[in-house]
Amino acid sequence: MxxxxxxxxxxxxxxxxxxxxxxxxxxxxxxxxxxxxxxxxxxxxxxxxxxxxxxxxxxxxxxxxxxxxxxxxxxxxxxxxxxxxxxxxxxxxxxxxxxxxxxxxxxxxxxxxxxxxxxxxxRTEQTLRLSEERYRRFFEEDLSGNFISTPDGRLLACNPSFAKIFGYATVEEALGQNASLLYTSKEERKVLLQLLKKKKKLINVQRQMKKKDGTFIRVVANVSGEFDGRGELVQLHGFVLDETERHMAEERLAQSVQQFRKVFEEGPIGMALVTPTFRLLKANESLCRMLGYTEEELLEKPIQDFTHPDDLARDLDLATRLVRGEIPSYQTEKRYITKDGRTIWGLLTASLLHDQSGIPMLGIGMVEDITERKQAQEALQKSEERYREFLHQSSEGIWRFELEQRIPLNLPEEEQIDLFYRYAYLAECNDHVAKMYGYAQAEEIIGARLEDLLVRSEPKNVEYLRSFIRSEYRLTDAESHEVDRLGRPRYFLNNLVGIIEDGKLVRSWGSQRDITERKVAIELLRQSEEKYRSLFEDTKDVVFISTPDGRFLDMNQAGVEVFGYASKEELLKVDIAKDLYVDSEERIKVGKILAEQGFVKDYPTLAKRKDGKQLIVLETTTAVRNESGEVVAYRGIIRDVTEQRRLEEQLRQAQKMESIGALAGGIAHDFNNILNIILGYISDLEHPGIDSERRSHHLDAVRTAVERGSGLVRQLLTFARKTTGVFSSVNVNETILETSKLLAETFPQSIRFELNLSAHPDRIQADESQLQQAILNLCVNARDALLDSENKHGVIRIGTELVDAEAMHRRFPEAWDQAYVLIAVSDTGVGMDETTKNRIFEPFFTTKELGKGTGLGLAVVYGVVNAHHGFVDVESLKGEGTSIRLFLPTEQDSGRSPAATGGSETNGAPTERVGRGETILLIEDETMLLELLQSLFEDNGFRVLVARDGLEAVSIYAKHWNEIDLVLSDMGLPKLGGWEAFLRMKEINPNVKSILASGYLDTVLRTDLIKAGAVDFVQKPYVPEKILAQIRAAIDGVISSKSRMPGT
The missing domain is CATH 3.30.450.20 (PAS domain)
Known part of the structure; x- marks a missing residue:
């Protein structure tokens, strides 16, 4: 081999x-x-x-x-x-x-x-087994020379290869002959029949036999007999092969069948086998899925039934020409009708297999679903139409200059400028461009030479073109000095880009705004500048004059220093909204205020220096208007209060630190509960005699506990405003059953659980982890209350019921939803006095000893209820016990909850391998986790490339970016973080698909990730079925903004 x-x-x-x-x-x-x-x-x-x-x-x-x-x-x-x-x-x-x-x-x-x-x-019934054996022997023992005959020599069936071996032109001709004619003598066949009756099956029987023309051939045959209940031979079946080609035929056939079967059955595009008369013989799963039929349903239908009527004639014509041998193959786009009546587009590639005599045997059709591509083409056509509409309706001038001869980019700058003036002409523009030059409509100016518009004698225009060349033919906000049809000077602000093909400039696109009036306004402002120049330069605050569209006209030295630029000239070139505002939308807000009321005072915002460092500033600005009342400039003062705010934050942090010490003991307490669950089950799993059902139960319990740990982290981060919840439809009873079962196995045996759950509770929209945490916190509080009692035992009761709107409104006047699910947790413990009851939901309030609680347990419960737009009620008597009731809106009433933005959660394990051979770049610095994920992805049909730090990931992506379908990266990586690595990959390929993962993620940073182009975010720890579903959705492009950013 x-x-x-x-x-x-x-x-x-x-x-x-x-x-x-x-x-x-x-x-x-x-x-x-x-x-x-x-x-x-x-x-x-x-x-x-x-x-x-x-x-x-x-x-x-x-x-x-x-x-x-x-x-x-x-x-x-x-x-x-x-x-x-x-x-x-x-x-x-x-x-x-x-x-x-x-x-x-x-x-x-x-x-x-x-x-x-x-x-x-x-186990199949005897009659079915007999039929199956006949079928299997006929079709599986070999694909060449199959036959079925009777003891008296009548051929009941044979394949074309059998006919060909014995020299018959067709199967029909062979079936008309008696098998005894194929033997050298009748006696020889009698001996064979006697031997078959004795042995039932003959393997590798070598014989000299006769072809139709009397020629002797050597064959090797396998022959099996089929006997009735009396032991009488009723049928012979088997195969024959030319002995000289046996070994080669076996290897070639086995490899060919196996390879074709794999390609056919597992191929991502639809495939079908058809007869030369266009009858379907077999269809693969992809074709069935594409058309919505089972294979059995498809095979019963003629091709005409699922071909669009308008495409049928052309399709049959091509197929007929293929069968006649007029064309070797063909490819065509055609429409198909699916089972549910939809019309889809397919790209059909058809070819024909012939036998050694050139007779058509089998047609092979491959169908690629191109519906999305056709839709994209239609969308492109509509986009072009919208572009034309935009071109003519845009408030800015839009133009396209073509070159009569292409300009090589390797020429000196001066020569390129000369050629640009010589060969450039206006090929397309909208009416706004025409009006800027004094024409009524675009048709009047199209065809104008560049030298007729852009004054060559003006040095600034030559510098304008030189900047265009030096910027690699991409220039923004560049000023040009031109003349209109009457020869009057005009000033335009241009954005332009050159189109390069084969190292030559072929055309340029651009837009322009008329800034002639602004230039006049600048001159007027300049004339009044001297009146306050001294104050302007000497103040320590930033004093500036800017245009409404976001360019500085002037700036004092304090501004240069505050924003970290080398000179005033450098600062005057920046785009204020883009380069100085952290959020450019803030600049728009300020502009709206100035337009409406003419000034802003001490407007707080986040600015940034040239080096990227953020500043907290207060802006006081006045709008400057011309004689017509139009705003032509902004004049204002910016004060840097970053240090002041830093000192204020230090004071707040110092106050908060007084409460932080109380957290450690309580967090350890909750995590120890979870760890005790895990360790207890793992210990039991180590017993060699444990049965499979108990092992499965224990593994489920450990998995649930791990998810609880993850949920506790997420809950603490939510409380600390570090992360957002993931809401979905939750069955309250199932959550309580699962939680109570886990707690019952970990709480002392002296404490019993009693459940009184509604028979038909409504579902709620909730973050299940938060809901579990709330129930867990209530149960832990109840447990501690029972352990603090004299006999240290008792009952924790958990109940649910449905409460209608009228009853809720009587109890809570602000409750207006139609129905609520009540969750009640009660205990028979020590209870509380009125003073304690009034403070139990305060953060950090606790009646426990130092180190045994954070005081956050019930505060978290209260926060969860609030986040779900619910209500909480407490009843307690000293020495008699406590009952805490949570009221949460039912699912149909929770549209205002964060669940309306639902997450990308997936329930249940995948029923099949989700990968289709796509390549994933996996980036993780934890070796064990890396190996686990790599194994998971490869087992599910993905090809995996791995990296252990950000720099290695960027290097691998640079080499294989065109092979990689998705990047899955941890945020916290050595050498280069996941965020920075993602940005570098985006520089390599702006369309990179990336999922970023972390134990927690700040909401602002999460928003920045999605804005930067990340397709999804994964909250660790990884859940196999969920991460596989997210990867599949990301690759298929079905993740929406809602699924990416739950709660935002």
């Missing part, structure tokens, strides 16, 4: 559901595929190099295998072995095919075994 063949074999075997093994001459295992490992619970390492006896299999099974393998090695013949075996899935029946593998000298060097689970087949 060649290296390539071995690779193909490995690729197929590793993904095959059958058990595939290979044995050497010493009958030792030399290869087992993953299906073997899974079935027998042994790793390949444990099996390789060992015989069945050495693996400790039952002696009867080991002896059976030993005899069978030796027979194949000694005879070089294939063999089939059926047996029963105890596996991890119970006692199963297997049918194994033992195939000898030969070296070039024809010696058997190894035996390949393919074993299939035939347990269900064994």
């Amino acid at each position: 060649t290296h390539r063949s071995e690779e193909d074999f490995r690729s197929i075997a590793e993904n095959a559901p059958s058990l595939i093994l290979r044995f050497d001459k010493e009958l030792r295992h030399v290869y087992v595929n993953p299906a073997v490992e899974h079935t027998f619970g042994l790793s390949s390492r444990a099996m390789i190099g060992k015989t069945h006896f050495e693996l400790g299999l039952p002696e009867s099974v080991s002896r059976l295998w030993t005899d069978a393998l030796r027979h194949v090695f000694q005879t070089g013949e294939k063999s089939t072995l059926e047996y029963e075996l105890e596996t991890s899935g119970g006692r199963l029946s297997y049918r194994s095919r033992l195939v000898p593998e030969f070296d070039r000298n024809g010696a058997v060097v190894s035996v390949l075994v393919v074993a299939d689970d035939v347990t269900d087949v064994k």
